[in-house]
Amino acid sequence: MPENFNDYLKGYQKSLKQLFQDQSFQDNTDHKRGIPSSIMDQISTLSPSSVSIPESFGGRGSHPSEILSLLECTSYESLPLSLILGINGALFLEPLAKYGHETAKEETFKKFIENHSLGGLMITEPDHGTDALAMKTSWQKSDRGYTIEGQKHWAGLSGRADYWLMTAREKKSGTELKRDIDFFICDTSDPRQYVKPVEEFSNLGLYMIPYALNQVDVEVPSHHRLVPVKSGIRLMQDLLHRSRMRFPGMASGFIHRMLDEAVKHTQERFVSGKALNSYDQVQKRLSDLQADYTIASAFCRHSAGISSIENDLSGRSLEANIHKTVLSDMMQNASQSLLQLVGAKGYKLNHIAGRSVVDSRPFQIFEGSNDVIYQQVADQFIKHMNLMKEFDLYRALNTHPLTGKIADRLRKITNLSINPNMIQRKKVELGKILGRITSLEWTLDLEIAGYDPSLIKQALDSMTERIQALLGSFHGMNQSSYIPVALNRTAAWQDTLL
Ligand SMILES: Cc1cc2nc3c(=O)[nH]c(=O)nc-3n(C[C@H](O)[C@H](O)[C@H](O)COP(=O)(O)OP(=O)(O)OC[C@H]3O[C@@H](n4cnc5c(N)ncnc54)[C@H](O)[C@@H]3O)c2cc1C
Structure with a gap:
């Protein structure tokens, strides 16, 4: 019997807090890229992946309320770490649990439980981001299973994940590809399945997470192909909608932290002889932050009720899209508000306010702009x-x-x-x-x-x-578009002085 979840979460929270308060940990993660293996090992011993693994394979059973609570608790301490767990769970383990071949599940979940492996998802290509359905990465049948070729970029954990879910379209003939999207597991410990990063990116934030341009030239066994219920596109919708419904966990922990930091700072900082929190405009910011924490909690409750892998979420795009957009806007606003309240001190690479602005910004871009x-x-x-x-x-x-x-x-x-x-x-x-x-x-x-x-x-x-x-x-009526300015037009203010 696994430990009661509330007891597990308390222990997890305590260990994570100690880890993130440790100076050597901060020195290693504040402005350095990637996450040192020794630190990832310490986090892995807390078995955070277990919440997304079915009980029959040694996990805690993939209960949305537990997954959301774990993400919430993690993002209070570290948004990048929470995103790593979010990617690992919603973009790899949960789809594997729902659509994986039994043999693939047996082989793979074991590695996540015993070796603390990490997984990610590759969809985006250099020429196909928002229009991902037009991706050019293709697959063909081979003697051993399937060969997959193409390029993928910006997949979280590039070069670091032990497993990938790779997306590709079937090659019909010549260069023509079928419309549907298929999903394949790549086990990077097998050289034939290794996805090679060919250009590492200097991402603006989320330093813990490596991103890169990846060359895909792999061959995977037959049982590594996920089995969709209706079509690959429906599988993708179900997967992405569930992932968007995991945003509340990351958002509520993150906004809660922004709120606590803001409350503490505005109590301690005196300006013109008064504590910052005695100013009305400061109270407005604090109250809006607190309001957003409540609303993010409401999203958590809603998501916990509907986002189990038992449910088909492919048709619930409206709810999923609202989760993704509203919460990512709230996260960015919360970090901007904290930075405003902290002032210049917050505009440092290693201050939580400045870091949070850049770390939360891509949530408004990825998984759909x-x-x-x-x-x-x-x-x-x-x-x-x-x-x-x-x-x-x-x-x-x-x-x-x-x-x-x-x-x-x-x-x-x-x-x-x-x-x-x-x-x-x-x-x-x-x-x-x-x-x-x-x-x-x-x-x-x-x-x-x-x-x-x-x-x-x-x-x-x-x-x-x-x-x-x-x-x-x-209600505004402005419909103007960009005006291409001809060279002979007066468009420089200096010309108006003549
Ligand atoms: C930090 C980070 C993590 C990521 N993680 C992953 C990952 O794990 N796996 C993965 O596969 N991908 C990942 N991505 C990629 C991400 O999903 C894509 O960046 C995203 O889908 C947008 O694609 P694009 O960057 O090619 O932008 P484009 O498609 O070029 O769009 C750029 C902008 O153009 C505008 N735009 C585009 N289409 C329209 C339209 N129809 N109408 C109006 N405006 C439009 C929007 O403002 C949009 O933001 C990640 C990206 C980032 C930055």
Whole structure:
């Protein structure tokens, strides 16, 4: 019988805290790239992978609430480490548990339990990021299984992961590729399956995690191909939506840390003879941070209820996309707010405020750029409006399963007509508004489940004000585009002095 999860988490938290407070650990991770093996070994002995491994293979059973709690606890101490565990769990172990061949599971999970292996996922290619479905990496059948060829870049743990989930399309004939995407396990300890990093990247943040351009020229055995239920694309949607529903764990721990750092700093720092926290603008920042921590907790609760590997999440893109976009925006805002409050001291490579700004920024880019995903959120809601033949925002919110409870509270500010044929920039704004409204629905659920009502009220008030500000911008009519400036035009201010 594995140790009770709450006891396990307490022990994990204590060990992690000690590790991250250790000066030699800080010296090794603050501004150095990669994570020294000795340190990774110490973390691995805490068996964080076990939460994403089925009980039948020696793990704790892949329970979403446990996975989210572990990520939350980790990101409070270190966002990069939490992302490593997030990649390892949501992008490798969970898809293996759900879609892997039994032989592959037996071989692979054993290595994660006994040798503390790490896994990652390779989707993105130099010419195909947002349009990943058009990837050019291809596979063909071979005597031994499958050969895979192509290039992948920006996969977290490049050159460091022991296992990869490699994505590729089947080669039909010549250079033509089939539309569907397939997933293959590469065990890098086998030279035939080794994925070679050919150019290491100097990533701006997340120093612990190596990124690179990788040359793919591998051959894997037949049982290393994942078995989709309907199609590879549906598998990919299920996998990515579940991964987006793991963002709440990383976000809540991270925002909680930003809040605690901000509270501590503003108590201790005196400016013009007064503690910083006695200034009203500082209180606004602290209150917004606290509100976002409550809302991130609401996301955790929602995700814990729906994101088990037992559930098919391929059709739940609206919820998954809201998790990803709203939380990554909140993370970036929280770090920016902390840096503002800390001032110059925070603008150091080894200060948590400065580090957090660069470490949280790519969450708005990877797993789908927020600009693109917000548009998709709006498109899906507009589909609902078309279906209901209802273009008044309040009434549409009232009939939508994700916003039915919160709609009445927002009636005054959402009484407006929506043009379903709006231009893309308006859809992005609408997506932001809808994402934040949905986050309040889940915050209400948190209240119903017994969360502190004063914290809920603070969260509702703070987010409603931000939704109002977004609605103000949504009403704007500016449609201008970039103007290519001809050489003979007066476009330099110096010319206007003549
Ligand atoms: C730190 C980090 C970690 C990553 N980890 C992984 C990983 O583990 N595995 C993996 O496979 N990949 C990973 N990636 C890659 C990531 O998923 C891609 O960067 C992402 O999908 C965007 O692709 P791209 O960078 O090629 O940008 P592009 O597709 O070139 O897009 C760039 C920008 O153009 C704009 N844009 C694009 N399309 C549209 C549109 N239709 N409408 C309006 N605007 C648009 C958006 O602003 C977008 O941000 C990671 C990236 C980073 C930075």
